[in-house]
Amino acid sequence: MLTFGFWEPVIVIAAINVILICGLYITALSGALSMATAAFAGVGGYVSAVLTTNLDWPFVPALAVATVSGAIIGCIVALVTLKMKDFVLKIATLAVGEALSIAAFNIKYVGGANGFSGIPLYTTMTWVLGVAALSIFVAWRVDKSRIGLGARAIRDDMVAAASTGISLRTVRLVTFGIGSALIALGGALLAHYVLIISPSQLGFLYSLNYIVFLLAGGIQTLWGPVLTAILLSGIPELLRFANEYRLIAYGLIIVAVVMWRPEGLITRSRRSAKGNAAAKPDRGAAAPAKA
Amino acid sequence: MDIFLQQIMNGAVIGSTYAVVAVGFALVFIVLRVVNFAHPEIFMLGMFSGLWAALHISDNLAVVLVAGAIGAGLGGLVLERAVIRPLHGRNMLMTLLATLGVSIILQNGMAIITGPDPVPYPTIIPNMSVPLGPVSLTARQLVNFAACIILLITASYYVRGTKYGRATRAVAERPDVAAAFGVNVSLISLITVVFASLMAGIAAVSVGLLYGSAWAFVGLLYGLKAFIILLVAGNRYFEGVVFVAIALGIIEALITGYVSSGMRDVVTFTLLIGVLYFRPNGVFGSYNA
Numbered sequence: 001m002l003t004f005g006f007w008e009p010v011i012v013i014a015a016i017n018v019i020l021i022c023g024l025y026i027t028a029l030s031g032a033l034s035m036a037t038a039a040f041a042g043v044g045g046y047v048s049a050v051l052t053t054n055l056d057w058p059f060v061p062a063l064a065v066a067t068v069s070g071a072i073i074g075c076i077v078a079l080v081t082l083k084m085k086d087f088v089l090k091i092a093t094l095a096v097g098e099a100l101s102i103a104a105f106n107i108k109y110v111g112g113a114n115g116f117s118g119i120p121l122y123t124t125m126t127w128v129l130g131v132a133a134l135s136i137f138v139a140w141r142v143d144k145s146r147i148g149l150g151a152r153a154i155r156d157d158m159v160a161a162a163s164t165g166i167s168l169r170t171v172r173l174v175t176f177g178i179g180s181a182l183i184a185l186g187g188a189l190l191a192h193y194v195l196i197i198s199p200s201q202l203g204f205l206y207s208l209n210y211i212v213f214l215l216a217g218g219i220q221t222l223w224g225p226v227l228t229a230i231l232l233s234g235i236p237e238l239l240r241f242a243n244e245y246r247l248i249a250y251g252l253i254i255v256a257v258v259m260w261r262p263e264g265l266i267t268r269s270r271r272s273a274k275g276n277a278a279a280k281p282d283r284g285a286a287a288p289a290k291a
Numbered sequence: 292m293d294i295f296l297q298q299i300m301n302g303a304v305i306g307s308t309y310a311v312v313a314v315g316f317a318l319v320f321i322v323l324r325v326v327n328f329a330h331p332e333i334f335m336l337g338m339f340s341g342l343w344a345a346l347h348i349s350d351n352l353a354v355v356l357v358a359g360a361i362g363a364g365l366g367g368l369v370l371e372r373a374v375i376r377p378l379h380g381r382n383m384l385m386t387l388l389a390t391l392g393v394s395i396i397l398q399n400g401m402a403i404i405t406g407p408d409p410v411p412y413p414t415i416i417p418n419m420s421v422p423l424g425p426v427s428l429t430a431r432q433l434v435n436f437a438a439c440i441i442l443l444i445t446a447s448y449y450v451r452g453t454k455y456g457r458a459t460r461a462v463a464e465r466p467d468v469a470a471a472f473g474v475n476v477s478l479i480s481l482i483t484v485v486f487a488s489l490m491a492g493i494a495a496v497s498v499g500l501l502y503g504s505a506w507a508f509v510g511l512l513y514g515l516k517a518f519i520i521l522l523v524a525g526n527r528y529f530e531g532v533v534f535v536a537i538a539l540g541i542i543e544a545l546i547t548g549y550v551s552s553g554m555r556d557v558v559t560f561t562l563l564i565g566v567l568y569f570r571p572n573g574v575f576g577s578y579n580a
Contacts, residue, residue, distance in 0.1 A: 033384070087383075088571045091522055095564045102557050204515065208391065215388050247399040254392030258385050259377060 008125060012193055014233035015128040019186035021213050021229040022135035025222055026142050027074070027179030028214060030171050031155030032081065035090050036097030038206035040180045041187025043100065044070045045197040046110055048188035049119045059122040063188050070184020071177045078176035082169060094204055101202035115198030116191075123193040131189060135182050139222050147174050216257045218264015228257075228265055293425050298548040299541050300426045306540020307439035310533045311494040312513045313520040314446055315487030321463045321526045322483045324383060325375055329390040330491065331510030331517065332397040333370065337363030337492025338505045339401060345413045352415055356438070356496050363492025364485050366397075371484040376477070394510065401507035409504040416500055431501045438497040442490045443533055449486065450529055459483060519559060523566045525573020535574065 020041055027034045034040075044066040051062040077096055081089045110116050142148050150171045153161035162168060191197045200206075213232060217224030235246075235253065257265060312334055319327045340362020341355045348354055374393055378386045416434055420427045428436070450456040461469035462479050470476050499505045516539070524535040539559065546555050566574060 084567075084571065088567055092564070092567055095560050095567070098556070098560045099564070102560065106557075211384075212388060212391070215384055245399075245403070248396050248403075251392040251395030251399070254395070255374065255389050258389040258392065259374075262378070262381050262385055 010234055010237045012123070012125060012128050013190075014230050015132040016186050016190050016193070017210075017213065017229040017233045018132045018226055019128075019135040019189065020183050020210055021217075021225045022132075022139035022222070023179045023182030023186065024210050024214055025139050025179070025219075025225050026175050026182065028219060029143070029148055029151035029155065029175050030168075031086065031151075031158075032078075032089055032172065032176075033093075033211065033214075034077070034176075034179075035094040035204060035207050035211065036077070036100070037183055037210040038204075039097035039100040039202040040070055040073060040183040041190065042104065042197065042199075042202035043073055044184025044187035045191030045201075046104060046116060047184070049116050049191050049197055050110060052120055052122070052192070053116070053118055059120075059192070063185065066188035067181045067185045070187070071181035073184070074176040074178075074180025075173050077180075078172040082172060094207075097202060097204055097207055101199050104202055105199040111198075113199065115196055115201075117196040119191055119195045119197070121192060121195060123189045128189055128193075131185060135186070136222070136226065138178065138182065142175070142178060143222055147171055151175050212254055216254060216261075216265060218261070218266050220264065220268045221266050224264050224266030294548075295545075297426045298544045300423075300428060301432070302541030302544025303537055304428065304432045304436045304540070305544060306537035307436050307443070308494055308498055309513070309516055309520060309540055310536035311439045311442050311490050313517040313524075313532050313536045314443065314529065315491045316517040317521045317524075317526055317529070317532045318446075318450075318459075318483050318487045320521060322459055323375065323480050325390070326383060326387040326518075327370075327375070327390050327484075327487075328387060328514065329370055329374075329393040329397065330487065331512075331514035332394045333363050333366045333488045334491040334495045334513060335401060335505075335507065335510045336366040336397065337488075337495035338499045338509060339405065339507075340492065341496035341499060342410065342412055342505045345415065350413055350415050352434075355415060355500075356493050359492040359496030359499075360489045361492070363488045363495065367485045367488025368481070370488075371481050375484065376480070379480075394514075398508055398510065405505075405507055407507065409506040412499045412503050412505055414503070435494075435497040435501045439494055442493055446486075446490060447529060455479070455482060516559075519563050521573075523563060523573060525570075525575045525577040527573070527576040531573070531575030 020037060023040075024034065024037050027037075047069045048062045048066040051057040051065060052059060057065075077093060080096075081092050084092055104110055105113055147170070150161065150166040153164070153166055154168060154171055158168065210229075213229040214225045216232070217226070217228035219225075232250070232253070235250065261267075312331065316327060316330045319325055319330065337359040341359035343362075344358030345355045348358065370390075370393060374389050375386060378389055416431045418429065418431070420429050421433055448456075450459060458469065458474045458479050459482075461472070461474055462476055466476050469479075495509075498509075520532060520536045520539060523539075524531040526532075539562075542558060542562075543555050546552075546558055
């Protein structure tokens with residue numbers, strides 16, 4: 001058993017955030033940025049909590065079921081939002097997240113507004129580090145796979161991608177399925193670490209954290225978001241001595257990253273970054289007229 | 292029946308504040324293509340500027356309202372020049388992130404100055420009720436409602452009836468073409484953000500007077516609502532945003548009154564999903580963002 005004293009909770013939370021960000025990275029590969037990360041994580045947490053606490057399941061099968069339930073929710077959301085355009089899709093996922101949060105709020109069986117407490121402590125350092133390593137491996141493999149390449153093609157140009165035979169449906173189902181499964185797995189590990197899960201944790205304000213990790217790290221590489229997830233989970237703890245000011249520092253860091261590293265902390269080589277910028281004309285640049 | 296009318300009236304008062312915040316949010320979104328998550332915090336700045344003026348300068352209603360407008364307007368000015376302008380032309384999500392960062396800074400900064408709990412507002416308007424036919428409103432509700440309605444009429448006149456408003460609508464439609472016709476897009480962007488902030492500041496002071504308190508985290512109550520109102524209404528028509536905002540206030544008041552306050556947000560989000568499913572561009576249509 002590994003022990004790190006004071007740092008243990010920090011490392012565990014950072015590792016769980018890495019798991020979640022790997023999931024979100026996969027989900028966002030095809031350009032469909034989900035605003036329901038915290039809700040997917042919450043589904044995993046609630047499922048695992050109910051199975052272990054109310055039904056006395058052992059930890060591993062509960063985790064497995066939580067992961068599968070995440071995948072199912074992800075696939076459903078992928079199918080529902082398949083035809084939606086970029087911005088509307090984001091808002092639809094936001095609404096899904098809020099709806100799940102409200103559902104948890106109103107179901108007495110899972111504790112309603114008070115949240116679900118008394119979850120057994122199963123998550124250990126070994127578990128989170130192992131799963132985090134596994135998630136990074138999965139995300140890396142998906143990134144390099146045919147599906148991952150197809151997803152990138154869809155992100156850059158949906159019509160061109162479709163004309164070369166890439167199926168939007170398959171890509172979205174696979175990326176949302178795998179991504180949400182990882183997110184739910186991370187959420188389940190979190191629930192078994194903090195031992196309580198409440199409906200507000202599923203809401204948009206929590207999902208926003210992961211969007212910050214993803215965009216501040218840069219969506220072009222896997223390593224950027226993973227790095228920012230670790231840094232931004234750790235920095236508030238490092239600033240613990242200046243308790244009141246740490247959230248302000250957090251805000252300043254976000255603004256600074258956006259201002260000075262607009263493509264995210266880690267980007268691909270200059271040439272391909274430029275290629276990306278050219279592919280997406282900015283506002284004000286002559287946008288193609290709607291014929 | 293009287294209770295029903297009373298609930299509708301109360302809802303319309305709340306909805307009018309939603310409308311002012313949502314219209315400011317919508318103006319910035321339409322003209323600059325920026326999702327300004329700091330807008331509710333500008334609202335909060337106005338609320339505290341008004342409070343400061345009431346405590347340190349004079350508790351005259353006009354002075355307090357003007358102070359709120361100035362505080363929020365300055366906030367908007369700095370926000371536009373320091374954060375939104377340098378990010379011009381970037382991905383919409385990046386400006387969203389930056390304004391989100393600003394909003395975190397403002398919320399927590401104000402919480403350090405004034406404490407994390409609501410701060411009492413001085414009583415400037417006497418606490419009395421004014422009968423209006425079958426219903427009655429308190430004097431504070433009346434001031435809040437009147438201030439918001441006047442702001443909305445002013446905004447409508449500005450956008451539809453003035454030279455700058457015409458330029459604003461041109462930029463909203465096609466910034467590149469507007470610039471080709473000699474519109475100073477940069478200036479219009481600045482004016483739009485400051486105008487939206489001024490409106491928010493005045494509304495914020497009237498809300499502070501209405502509830503008798505100012506709170507560093509008050510923006511959280513209005514931010515998501517403004518966003519939803521904009522999406523449901525679509526960003527094409529100013530009046531559509533106002534209509535949806537007031538309708539939302541009334542629906543919320545009716546549900547709180549007749550069902551339960553827990554169901555209130557369920558309805559809000561059901562409305563959002565329903566509208567996005569059947570009319571993805573909003574009830575009243577949208578520009579191509």
